[in-house]
């Protein structure tokens with residue numbers, strides 16, 4: 001127990017030591033009588049957690065929060081009391097950790113996502129919450145052997161999936177490695193002890209080798225007058241384990257089993273050392289990485305290279321300054337370092353951008369599965385680093401494209417993106433960026449905005465959610481107008497006023513079928529192509545027909561029966577003496593795409609393929625039969641067209657005269673006055689084929705006052 005106070009005295013101010021000692025005794029008292037599974041007093045746990053936080057160099061508030069981290073959960077202590085006695089900082093941290101403790105990351109996927117969100121939120125308010133939580137987890141992993149087998153596996157899995165990547169993301173590598181190694185010990189004990197055993201067996205030999213290498217480097221550095229601390233170490237077990245398992249290699253083949261770290265005074269020395277190392281040993285191509293020029297997003301900076309040793313054995317060399325080394329070991333924690341005292345708000349802010357971005361898009365992502373998936377991609381996968389034309393570094397997931405880049409600048413840049421240059425050359429938007437690329441986005445105000453395909457091109461969730469948003473928001477107005485217009489036109493083409501079909505309970509059945517919320521949603525869905533006009537109208541017309549059976553039957557009998565009921569000019573595939581008639585609902589003419597329907601007792605009725613009747617649910621698929629137009633038969637067919645025109649005297653006469661002049665015989669004429677002096681005139685005609693019909697329509701459309709001419713499909 002003495003040891004901890006000694007450690008605090010060594011690193012913190014007198015005032016800090018005073019408050020720490022007070023907290024220490026208070027925490028000890030709170031947990032009095034509680035035992036751990038190891039048989040030790042419970043206080044040993046918060047004690048060790050505080051110790052880890054001191055080793056990370058964190059400020060005294062965080063260390064004290066470590067002492068109290070389980071107190072609110074497990075003792076009589078309250079957040080208010082802690083706030084009164086140790087300040088708001090400590091209280092907020094303990095409250096945050098208590099919240100995170102209630103989070104169960106291995107529950108069902110839905111909950112897992114929700115829980116991660118909660119933790120990210122806790123982090124965004126004060127990242128020290130997570131540092132305490134990581135210290136807590138680290139000590140629990142160190143003492144995991146006292147837990148049950150089930151608990152061991154569960155905790156180990158959670159550590160590997162959540163906490164180790166988190167430590168990595170925050171740049172706290174010392175913690176990441178220890179967490180990974182401890183987790184592996186329980187997840188694959190055989191694998192773990194196999195590697196650990198081999199490392200021990202080869203320890204003496206490896207030490208000799210490392211010493212030789214270190215001496216060799218020192219000699220060369222003396223020549224260039226660079227002072228350096230050099231240390232050698234084996235890689236941690238989990239990384240060797242992964243190399244063996246992922247790459248199917250043997251223990252002996254896993255080359256950078258040894259890494260030599262060279263720590264120098266300044267950046268210039270880093271590159272001087274690199275030059276020397278590459279002169280003494282042959283570098284292995286493709287293994288050189290300059291994280292000084294291009295730091296990782298977790299702030300890591302270092303030069304990495306792998307060279308071939310004198311005995312043909314490769315080893316890794318890491319070169320960095322002392323500051324970089326502190327960041328590499330402690331990551332984000334280095335920013336609360338007791339030696340520095342002051343927090344650099346600005347640089348912290350910049351470095352936590354990724355966290356903010358994560359939170360920004362996570363509020364847009366409603367779907368938990370999608371959230372988890374994107375978290376796995378954005379949070380835990382390998383990164384590429386590219387430059388803006390001004391030389392700023394941006395980090396992306398592997399496989400990201402210039403579009404991801406554009407959207408990372410601003411959604412407006414993404415939405416107006418029309419092309420991209422990489423290293424001065426135009427590339428396709430599907431280009432996968434590689435580290436070191438200089439990416440320039442070409443935008444244009446004339447751009448119509450993103451295309452749907454972009455969702456398949458971009459890799460980052462941020463870009464995806466921005467594109468989706470654009471379609472949802474910016475296009476919505478446009479889609480509503482477009483969709484409404486499309487529905488009205490198509491309804492008219494089928495012979496209905498859309499308003500007639502737009503009865504609220506029928507529309508409701510459409511909403512239900514397509515899971516829509518509102519009329520605007522329905523229009524927007526049609527406008528943007530999610531649902532076809534046919535799908536909606538078929539449903540509405542179906543409802544209409546159900547309700548208007550009687551009226552429609554009356555309308556039919558009132559009309560003159562069609563002359564060409566028995567069809568000629570149509571061949572029914574597979575039958576040559578089948579009774580064929582044209583369906584009255586759509587009156588097909590040659591050129592129309594047609595289909596036969598075997599009726600009960602009345603032969604085959606021929607419909608247009610796009611006839612709304614034939615597409616109704618009641619029509620049975622198995623009674624459909626292939627039919628086609630016989631080319632050489634000359635015959636006449638009945639069609640009906642509707643002419644919409646400004647009502648004026650003489651209009652009707654002009655229309656009929658025009659048709660007679662063109663040589664067509666009119667079978668029926670029905671005129672109806674609409675609102676606002678608009679006349680709707682329905683004309684029945686005999687024609688030979690679709691070409692004639694098109695010609696008639698084009699001629700009538702040219703007439704003065706005529707606003708619309710279309711074929712009716714009843």
Ligand code: MN
Nearest residue numbers: 045069070136
């Ligand atoms: Mn704990």
